[in-house]
Amino acid sequence: GEDVEQSLFLSVREGDSSVINCTYTDSSSTYLYWYKQEPGAGLQLLTYIFSNMDMKQDQRLTVLLNKKDKHLSLRIADTQTGDSAIYFCAESPFLRGGGADGLTFGKGTHLIIQP
Amino acid sequence: DAGVTQSPTHLIKTRGQHVTLRCSPISGHKSVSWYQQVLGQGPQFIFQYYEKEERGRGNFPDRFSARQFPNYSSELNVNALLLGDSALYLCASSVDADTQYFGPGTRLTVL
Numbered sequence: 001g002e003d004v005e006q007s008l009f010l011s012v013r014e015g016d017s018s019v020i021n022c023t024y025t026d027s028s029s030t031y032l033y034w035y036k037q038e039p040g041a042g043l044q045l046l047t048y049i050f051s052n053m054d055m056k057q058d059q060r061l062t063v064l065l066n067k068k069d070k071h072l073s074l075r076i077a078d079t080q081t082g083d084s085a086i087y088f089c090a091e092s093p094f095l096r097g098g099g100a101d102g103l104t105f106g107k108g109t110h111l112i113i114q115p
Numbered sequence: 116d117a118g119v120t121q122s123p124t125h126l127i128k129t130r131g132q133h134v135t136l137r138c139s140p141i142s143g144h145k146s147v148s149w150y151q152q153v154l155g156q157g158p159q160f161i162f163q164y165y166e167k168e169e170r171g172r173g174n175f176p177d178r179f180s181a182r183q184f185p186n187y188s189s190e191l192n193v194n195a196l197l198l199g200d201s202a203l204y205l206c207a208s209s210v211d212a213d214t215q216y217f218g219p220g221t222r223l224t225v226l
């Protein structure tokens with residue numbers, strides 16, 4: 001079955017870059033997403049990448065996709081205290097009935113910012 | 116523009132009771148999906164509706180049901196509540212069932 005794996009915790013110093021990694025198993029994944037969840041809140045879509053892309057940059061965020069190794073990473077440049085949250089990697093399988101299988105999420109990576 | 120809205124924000128029920136959770140999608144979005152997020156886990160897919168039809172269902176028991184109305188809002192119903200149903204229930208809307216935008220969730224506590 002489909003599976004998405006992430007490290008549970010990442011600790012970085014304020015101002016440094018954070019790199020959050022994710023691996024997935026479904027080779028038919030078409031869309032790969034990064035969501036942010038702050039305490040007691042829902043999920044905020046940060047960015048997404050199509051499987052035919054290797055990289056996508058959006059301001060402080062850079063997503064890298066290694067499709068051969070089924071590895072996805074999210075780099076946050078100049079990490080700030082407001083970046084402290086749980087980051088979820090999610091994948092959507094190749095469209096079957098219009099994406100009716102929903103998103104498959106990892107367990108999330110807690111990003112901890114040290115002053 | 117308003118994002119996805121969900122009601123209520125918090126809910127406390129006892130075992131065996133029934134609960135109804137509500138979701139209003141982003142204007143123009145015709146698809147609504149429901150997810151369950153147990154503490155410490157990632158969200159798990161429950162249902163997806165598009166144009167009022169169920170298009171997908173995750174691995175959840177028949178106690179869970181949902182429907183979508185002509186205005187594209189949706190309800191999630193859970194019967195015979197169990198302690199394990201305690202979770203954050205998230206609704207997501209999308210135009211095309213791919214890029215999904217999530218609401219703030221409903222926190223359900225079953226005692």
